[in-house]
Amino acid sequence: MAKDNNTESTQIDTGKDTHPTSYPENILEKAEIIVSEQMVDEAINKLAQQINAQDYSAPLHVFCIMNGGLYFAGQLLRLLTIPVSVSYIHATRYGDKTQGQELQWLVKPKADEIHNHHVMLLDDIFDEGITLEAIAKECQALKPRSLQCTVLVDKEHTRKPLSGFSPDFAGLTVPDRYIFGCGMDFKGLWRNLPAIYALK
Numbered sequence: 001m002a003k004d005n006n007t008e009s010t011q012i013d014t015g016k017d018t019h020p021t022s023y024p025e026n027i028l029e030k031a032e033i034i035v036s037e038q039m040v041d042e043a044i045n046k047l048a049q050q051i052n053a054q055d056y057s058a059p060l061h062v063f064c065i066m067n068g069g070l071y072f073a074g075q076l077l078r079l080l081t082i083p084v085s086v087s088y089i090h091a092t093r094y095g096d097k098t099q100g101q102e103l104q105w106l107v108k109p110k111a112d113e114i115h116n117h118h119v120m121l122l123d124d125i126f127d128e129g130i131t132l133e134a135i136a137k138e139c140q141a142l143k144p145r146s147l148q149c150t151v152l153v154d155k156e157h158t159r160k161p162l163s164g165f166s167p168d169f170a171g172l173t174v175p176d177r178y179i180f181g182c183g184m185d186f187k188g189l190w191r192n193l194p195a196i197y198a199l200k
């Protein structure tokens, strides 16, 4: 067991309920699996086959969009049989909220990773599409040889970009509910779950 240096919190009785289901760490009790681990794995396998079947004339540069894309990129990369280089882009607009805000850029793509390269953006979810569209626009400005986007899930609703922008490959469609697991967080937690969950 990990040594807990914060002994205070385990020794002092604050009189507070330590197990409310509203705490994000206890949220699984109020959640249901909407896509099983097996279905997620099958979808990622299928996406890998589709990408492996593309006819890239030079190695592919894959960008993992942090943080949500990490789980998906990790699972997908091991199934790619073509030569790829990998780095990351970091942009975020949800933080610990379940409604998107303005996009914050933390790490932008670098020109030498994009210019004249075949580029693939990997993200966990295409929800309102604001994040991926902005990242794709930033990448296009750096003149890639080609640019494609792959997401694990596409959420079904009518609030998509008016431009018609959408990912080239999407593994699964999910209903219009806040979901977590497989890279997606609920208030910063549970990206590690191998299935996709939604609140009941």
Ligand SMILES: O=P(O)(O)OC[C@H]1O[C@H](OP(=O)(O)OP(=O)(O)O)[C@H](O)[C@@H]1O
Pocket (backbone or CB within 6 Å): 065, 066, 067, 068, 069, 091, 092, 093, 094, 095, 100, 123, 124, 125, 126, 127, 128, 129, 130, 131, 132, 184, 185
């Ligand atoms: O299609 P959109 O409505 O723009 O939402 C999709 C984006 O939201 C999430 O990122 P978030 O801002 O939560 O940051 P995170 O990756 O660190 O979770 C997710 O990883 C996508 O990048």
Ligand code: HPA
Pocket (backbone or CB within 6 Å): 094, 125, 127, 177, 178, 179, 180, 184, 185, 186
């Ligand atoms: O439903 C969602 N879950 C987690 N992160 C997200 N980012 C956009 N939509 C979602």
